[in-house]
Amino acid sequence: MSQAEFGPDLVEVFGPSQQDGGPELVQLLTPEGERVHHAEFDMDFSAEELRGFYRDMVLTRRIDTEATALQRHGELGIWAQLLGQEAAQIGAGRALRPQDYVFPTYREHGVAWCRGVDPLDLLGLFRGVDHGRWNPADNNFGQYTIVIGAQVLHATGYAMGMQRDGVVGTGDPERDAAVIAHFGDGASSQGDVNEGFIFAASYNAPVVFFCQNNQWAISEPIERQTRIPLYQRALGFGFPGVRVDGNDVLATYAVTKAALQRAREGQGPTLIEAYTYRMGAHTTTDDPTRYRLSADVEHWKLKDPIARVEAYLKRNGLVDDGFLDTVKVEADELGVRLREGCKALPDPDPHAIFDFVYDEIPAELAEQRDAFAAYHAGFEEAH
Numbered sequence: 001m002s003q004a005e006f007g008p009d010l011v012e013v014f015g016p017s018q019q020d021g022g023p024e025l026v027q028l029l030t031p032e033g034e035r036v037h038h039a040e041f042d043m044d045f046s047a048e049e050l051r052g053f054y055r056d057m058v059l060t061r062r063i064d065t066e067a068t069a070l071q072r073h074g075e076l077g078i079w080a081q082l083l084g085q086e087a088a089q090i091g092a093g094r095a096l097r098p099q100d101y102v103f104p105t106y107r108e109h110g111v112a113w114c115r116g117v118d119p120l121d122l123l124g125l126f127r128g129v130d131h132g133r134w135n136p137a138d139n140n141f142g143q144y145t146i147v148i149g150a151q152v153l154h155a156t157g158y159a160m161g162m163q164r165d166g167v168v169g170t171g172d173p174e175r176d177a178a179v180i181a182h183f184g185d186g187a188s189s190q191g192d193v194n195e196g197f198i199f200a201a202s203y204n205a206p207v208v209f210f211c212q213n214n215q216w217a218i219s220e221p222i223e224r225q226t227r228i229p230l231y232q233r234a235l236g237f238g239f240p241g242v243r244v245d246g247n248d249v250l251a252t253y254a255v256t257k258a259a260l261q262r263a264r265e266g267q268g269p270t271l272i273e274a275y276t277y278r279m280g281a282h283t284t285t286d287d288p289t290r291y292r293l294s295a296d297v298e299h300w301k302l303k304d305p306i307a308r309v310e311a312y313l314k315r316n317g318l319v320d321d322g323f324l325d326t327v328k329v330e331a332d333e334l335g336v337r338l339r340e341g342c343k344a345l346p347d348p349d350p351h352a353i354f355d356f357v358y359d360e361i362p363a364e365l366a367e368q369r370d371a372f373a374a375y376h377a378g379f380e381e382a383h
Contacts (some may be wrong), residue, residue: 021275022229024243028250031303033311041254047318053249054309054319055327056094057086060110061306062331063119064280066338067109067126071284075342076126080107084247084279087305088212090114091252092180092274095260098140099167099177103155106144107212108182115141119334120341129345148183149190152209155181156196159207159263168206169266178263179207180256186217188233189225197237197269206263208256209234209271212246214278219291234271246276247305277303350376 021027026041064082071079082089085107093114096102102111109122112134121133125144132143145151159179162168167177187193188211200207213230215222226233234241244255252274259270277300281288313319354361354369361369 021243021245024229024231025245025275026242026251026255027245027248028254029248029308029312031247031308033308033315035312038251038254041251041258043254043257045250050250050309050313050318051323053090053094053253054306054313055330056090056110056113057249057306057309058327058331059334060086060090060113062334063109063113063122063338066335067119067123068280068284070123070339070342071126076123076284077128079126079284081278081280081283082107082109084300084305085212085214085274085276086110087249087309088246088252088274088276091249092182092210092256092272095253095256096180097173097177097260097264099175100260100264101140101142101155101158101162101177101179103142103151103158103179103181104144105148105151105182105184105187106146107184108144111182112141115139117141119338120345123338123342124345127342127345129348149187149192149196152181152183152187152193152196153199155179155207155209156200156205159200159205159269160203162206163203168264176264177206178260179205180210180260181207182210182212184217185211185213185215185222185225185230186220187211188230189217197234197239197271200269201238204266204268206266207269208259208263209269210256210274211272212274212276214246214276216278216282216288216292218282218286219288221292229273231271231273239269239271241271241273243273243275246274247300247303247308249305249309 026038028036028038028042030036061083067076067079068081070076089108089110093111096114102108102115104111109119112122113119116139117134124130125132134141136142142151142154162177162179167175170176181196183193197209199205211230213222217225229243231241231243242255242259244251246252255272259272262268262270279297279300351369351373354365358365
């Protein structure tokens with residue numbers, strides 16, 4: 001059957017899915033650092049806010065580069081890089097209110113930074129000495145999710161719970177809350193994600209689905225995952241979707257803030273597609289040079305999220321060399337703390353594997369625990 005007999009060409013109907021984000025892309029700051037305006041999502045930013053975005057992105061990138069170096073030196077078992085995605089994460093993270101709740105994947109280091117999670121706690125997980133030392137209740141930031149897409153179900157259920165707790169649509173800005181679920185373009189192909197969409201739409205749950213479309217699901221390009229822009233999938237489930245320039249921290253902040261407020265007011269879910277690019281590898285075990293062109297990476301370097309904010313700040317006289325030097329010094333100090341702190345993280349107690357499986361340990365497992373403890377004690381005496 002020919003394309004003409006089957007129906008219209010999808011490209012003619014929707015336009016090409018990958019064309020620098022397409023005309024529907026929400027953008028407030030161009031790659032050259034020029035401020036532009038948008039009819040629906042335009043907003044004003046103070047000089048302090050702009051400098052804060054810049055600082056957050058620089059420090060988040062330093063966390064990423066230090067962790068990558070630590071893995072290369074054998075101090076971490078693996079690391080999931082976020083290089084190039086700083087604006088998507090900082091914009092989304094700073095749009096949150098304290099009472100909102102975050103369900104991350106394993107790459108949301110910038111969002112974790114915004115929520116006050118110590119970066120050393122992230123390193124402990126990737127070093128293999130703990131399962132994530134931060135308490136989600138302290139920061140309303142869930143544990144990293146390794147199972148691809150599972151957190152979308154968790155987020156939707158949690159949002160439905162918020163409805164039942166009466167913290168949605170009350171009109172009290174200190175009380176009304178929302179949930180945000182982070183996932184990647186690869187995860188959008190998982191059944192869990194689509195099931196989360198269905199339940200969120202059916203129950204009008206106060207959840208924002210935040211997809212960082214970094215163009216690659218490990219080694220599979222976005223073109224193999226979808227024939228239309230990802231944000232348009234939301235319409236099939238009955239809620240709005242929007243595509244934002246994920247390398248533009250201002251636009252990401254504005255769009256996420258609007259979507260979260262919509263959820264808090266009881267207007268239901270929104271899908272945000274943050275159109276960005278994974279400049280590094282999927283993880284430190286991956287070699288992206290085997291499946292993508294270096295020309296694409298060079299093209300996206302020109303869209304660097306930090307460089308465009310710095311250009312805007314300098315062009316408008318909102319920073320001086322003193323501020324930039326201060327941020328650099330702070331980044332260097334953070335790097336030293338991460339290097340030294342990572343190596344000083346204590347190894348786990350080998351007996352702890354028995355402590356967090358059952359509330360009341362069964363007799364058979366207790367017997368195994370005691371036998372292991374005796375073996376371990378004898379091993380230590382012999383050495």
